[in-house]
Amino acid sequence: xxxxxxxxxxxxxxxxxxxxxxxxxxxxxxxxxxxxxxxxxxxxxxxxxxxxxxxxxxxxxxxxxxxxxxxxxxxxxxxxxxxxxxxxxxxxxxxxxxxxxxxxxxxxxxxxxxxxxxxxxxxxxxxxxxxxxxxxxxxxxxxxxxxxxxxxxxxxxxxxxxxxxxxxxxxxxxxxxxxxxxxxxxxxxxxxxxxxxxxxxxxxxxxxxxxxxxxxxxxxxxxxxxxxxxxxxxxxxxxxxxxxxxxxxxxxxxxxxxxxxxxxxxxxxxxxxxxxxxxxxxxxxxxxxxxxxxx
Amino acid sequence: xxxxxxxxxxxxxxxxxxxxxxxxxxxxxxxxxxxxxxxxxxxxxxxxxxxxxxxxxxxxxxxxxxxxxxxxxxxxxxxxxxxxxxxxxxxxxxxxxxxxxxxxxxxxxxxxxxxxxxxxxxxxxxxxxxxxxxxxxxxxxxxxxxxxxxxxxxxxxxxxxxxxxxxxxxxxxxxxxxxxxxxxxxxxxxxxxxxxxxxxxxxxxxxxxxxxxxxxxxxxxxxxxxxxxxxxxxxxxxxxxxxxxxxxxxxxxxxxxxxxxxxxxxxxxxxxxxxxxxxxxxx
Numbered sequence: 239x240x241x242x243x244x245x246x247x248x249x250x251x252x253x254x255x256x257x258x259x260x261x262x263x264x265x266x267x268x269x270x271x272x273x274x275x276x277x278x279x280x281x282x283x284x285x286x287x288x289x290x291x292x293x294x295x296x297x298x299x300x301x302x303x304x305x306x307x308x309x310x311x312x313x314x315x316x317x318x319x320x321x322x323x324x325x326x327x328x329x330x331x332x333x334x335x336x337x338x339x340x341x342x343x344x345x346x347x348x349x350x351x352x353x354x355x356x357x358x359x360x361x362x363x364x365x366x367x368x369x370x371x372x373x374x375x376x377x378x379x380x381x382x383x384x385x386x387x388x389x390x391x392x393x394x395x396x397x398x399x400x401x402x403x404x405x406x407x408x409x410x411x412x413x414x415x416x417x418x419x420x421x422x423x424x425x426x427x428x429x430x431x432x433x434x435x436x437x438x439x440x441x442x443x444x445x446x447x448x449x450x451x452x453x454x455x456x457x458x459x460x461x462x463x464x465x466x467x468x469x470x471x472x473x474x475x476x477x478x479x480x481x482x483x484x485x486x487x488x489x490x491x492x493x494x495x496x497x498x499x500x501x502x503x504x505x506x507x508x509x510x511x512x513x514x515x516x517x518x519x520x521x522x523x524x525x526x527x528x529x530x531x532x533x
Numbered sequence: 534x535x536x537x538x539x540x541x542x543x544x545x546x547x548x549x550x551x552x553x554x555x556x557x558x559x560x561x562x563x564x565x566x567x568x569x570x571x572x573x574x575x576x577x578x579x580x581x582x583x584x585x586x587x588x589x590x591x592x593x594x595x596x597x598x599x600x601x602x603x604x605x606x607x608x609x610x611x612x613x614x615x616x617x618x619x620x621x622x623x624x625x626x627x628x629x630x631x632x633x634x635x636x637x638x639x640x641x642x643x644x645x646x647x648x649x650x651x652x653x654x655x656x657x658x659x660x661x662x663x664x665x666x667x668x669x670x671x672x673x674x675x676x677x678x679x680x681x682x683x684x685x686x687x688x689x690x691x692x693x694x695x696x697x698x699x700x701x702x703x704x705x706x707x708x709x710x711x712x713x714x715x716x717x718x719x720x721x722x723x724x725x726x727x728x729x730x731x732x733x734x735x736x737x738x739x740x741x742x743x744x745x746x747x748x749x750x751x752x753x754x755x756x757x758x759x760x761x762x763x764x765x766x767x768x769x770x771x772x773x774x775x776x777x778x779x780x781x782x783x784x785x786x787x788x789x790x791x792x793x794x795x796x797x798x799x800x801x802x803x804x805x806x807x808x809x810x811x812x813x814x815x816x
Contacts, residue, residue: 246719247638254631254694261687262653268664330546337547344554346805350798351558352748354766355787358773359561362780370560373577404557409809416810465657468750472770486659493663494755506660513657 266510273503285500292504302505304480305488308395312484313463316399316406320459321452323403324410329444331411332418342415345408353405357472360401364388364473388474391481398473398482402466410455417451418444461513485509561791564784565589572781588785603782605760606789609768614793616678616764617746620685621739624693629735632697633723637706647698650691658688658751666755676762684752689745693738699811700734701727737808740801744794765790 273292275285296302331341348356363370366386375381388394425447429439445452467486470476476483476491483491485505493502564572565588567581592606635643665684666675674680704727712722728735750766757763769790772783798805 247634250630250634250719250723251639254627254690257627257686258650258653258690261683262661262691265661265664265668265687266653268667269660272663327550330543330550333543335540335543335547337544337551341547341550343799343802344551346798346802347558347795348554350744350794351791352766352769352794354748354750354769355561355790358769358783358787359557361773362564362784363557363560365780368573368575368577368780370577373575377576404553408554412806412809416806465659467659468766471750471754472773486657489659490662490751499663503663506657506663509657510660514652518652 269503269506269510272499273507275500275503277499277503278497288500292500293508296501296504296508301480301483302488305483305485308480308482309464309466309484309486312395312399312402312466312482313460315396316402317456317459317463319399319403320407321410321456323407324455325414327408327411328414328418329440331415345411348405349408349412351405353468354472356401356405357469360397360404361388361473364397364401389478391477391479394474394478395482398469401473402463402469406459409459413451413455414448417448421447461516464513464516465509561784561788564781565788566785567781569779569781588781589789591782592785592789604763604768604771606765606768606786608760609763609765610789610793612678612762613747613765616681616685617743619678619682620689620746621742623682623686624689624742625735625739628690628693628697628738629728629731630723631694632699633701633727634719635694635698636701637709638719643698647695650695653691661687662751662755665752669756676757676759678762680756681753681762681764684756685746685749689742692745693742696738696741696808696811697731697734700731700737704730733804733807736801737804737811740797740804741808744797747794 272285274287274289276288276291277285327345331338331345351359364387366372366384366389369384369387371387372381372384376384387397421444425443426439429443434442465486466484467490470482470484470487471490474482476487486509489502489505489509492498492505563579563581566584566586567578568583568585568587571578571581571583591603595603595605635646639646665687669675669680669683672680672683674683708726708730709722712726717725748766749764750770753764753767754770757767760768769783769786772778772786
């Protein structure tokens with residue numbers, strides 16, 4: 239009896255583990271191996287060992303450091319904006335007023351739109367000749383001539399960020415609203431009776447109580463934003479002048495357009511190490527939070 | 534007086550949020566049903582003067598748009614649906630027993646196991662796409678549903694194991710112990726006692742898995758090359774790479790790709806919200 243139970247628990251966990259090993263860990267290891275090789279997409283079976291050459295080439299290339307800069311800017315600005323919008327809209331949706339239910343149903347819609355569809359939608363809205371943004375701004379007399387929103391490197395990056403924020407800020411709304419609903423209303427009322435204004439209540443009561451939910455949602459969105467690819471590919475293809483070339487797109491370009499698998503794998507490994515370090519830091523943070531929640 | 538001012542403020546903020554969300558969605562819809570001349574109007578026609586179903590019809594029946602052959606949208610929808618369904622099925626088949634075993638049977642090393650899985654989830658897809666390509670081509674699965682299912686499983690499975698583990702933890706283990714006393718083995722306890730109680734968790738995992746597969750773009754872009762296996766996201770993306778972009782057709786494509794997840798999300802809103810908040814509380 240005892241023995242049968244011991245075997246069946248292994249039968250339960252082994253298939254999933256083997257599949258993860260084959261479909262996830264094997265690719266990880268093989269990426270690392272390729273990063274030490276000189277390999278071309280034309281002849282993927284021909285490989286020569288080149289040591290750290292790929293890494294030296296990349297770390298000394300200005301294109302890599304540009305991609306790093308663009309990625310960090312994209313991550314910090316988009317996640318920051320999403321968090322602020324998400325926080326205030328969550329507080330709004332936690333109030334008692336007639337639009338509450340309608341808005342709660344509404345915020346989930348942009349989140350459901352596929353990233354690719356969101357990308358083409360905003361590309362059309364930002365269109366230089368017929369786009370809705372140019373149309374509305376010129377109708378209100380705010381611009382004289384139509385602006386080529388995606389035509390200048392830094393402006394294009396900010397426009398892509400707007401498209402990303404529009405789709406993803408509601409994730410924070412949903413998560414933080416969920417956390418807000420677990421806080422007893424009496425906490426806020428007590429603070430109000432004590433004469434605390436909106437900002438005081440926000441910083442002294444709301445934010446500290448939301449800390450675990452904020453930490454986790456920030457972690458999830460940060461790691462996703464750092465990996466961003468789809469919306470860049472759709473809206474700008476990394477251009478103009480590499481202004482929106484994030485790290486993921488740089489890997490794509492190096493491996494599948496410049497056809498240098500070894501270098502692509504080396505950049506991949508560098509990104510993975512950066513994210514792994516962050517992940518390690520984050521898991522520490524998460525585990526600590528979990529203990530606090532359980533306690 | 535102060536109360537009244539606050540109420541007005543709430544409604545103003547509420548209308549702003551609603552407008553920010555609805556206007557772009559409205560514009561996608563309007564552009565999809567506008568004839569080409571109206572899309573090229575300055576200022577834009579915010580309300581189409583002569584709405585048409587031309588673009589949507591072209592997507593279904595095929596034919597020529599201004600930028601060449603219209604891709605076979607029906608086939609792309611079928612590819613996306615089947616890949617998402619098969620992946621979800623496989624993920625459930627593997628993750629339900631694994632999540633159960635982790636929650637009940639491996640108290641000593643489940644933390645380590647789950648930590649490794651979280652870490653793997655943090656890995657960027659782009660870092661794996663190279664070797665995925667090599668593996669899938671060695672398996673001779675390039676441009677097939679099977680190739681996509683294999684790759685999608687690699688990121689759905691860690692997620693679903695984690696979610697199922699979390700859900701089984703919320704089911705009291707005393708129920709299992711009662712089943713054991715009645716002579717049931719682990720499998721019987723899982724299937725007859727825990728599984729029925731875990732149905733809400735299984736629903737949440739299925740919906741998220743389906744949505745993630747439907748949304749996936751990078752792997753599908755690299756691993757498929759024609760309409761036999763191209764998914765909806767790849768087909769929609771191709772509208773942006775042609776020389777003459779037919780925006781009406783492109784918006785119709787975006788709209789069609791958006792409708793299935795939108796319906797899922799509206800119908801199963803409760804599961805989505807519980808899934809998102811659970812994910813954020815447990816990581």
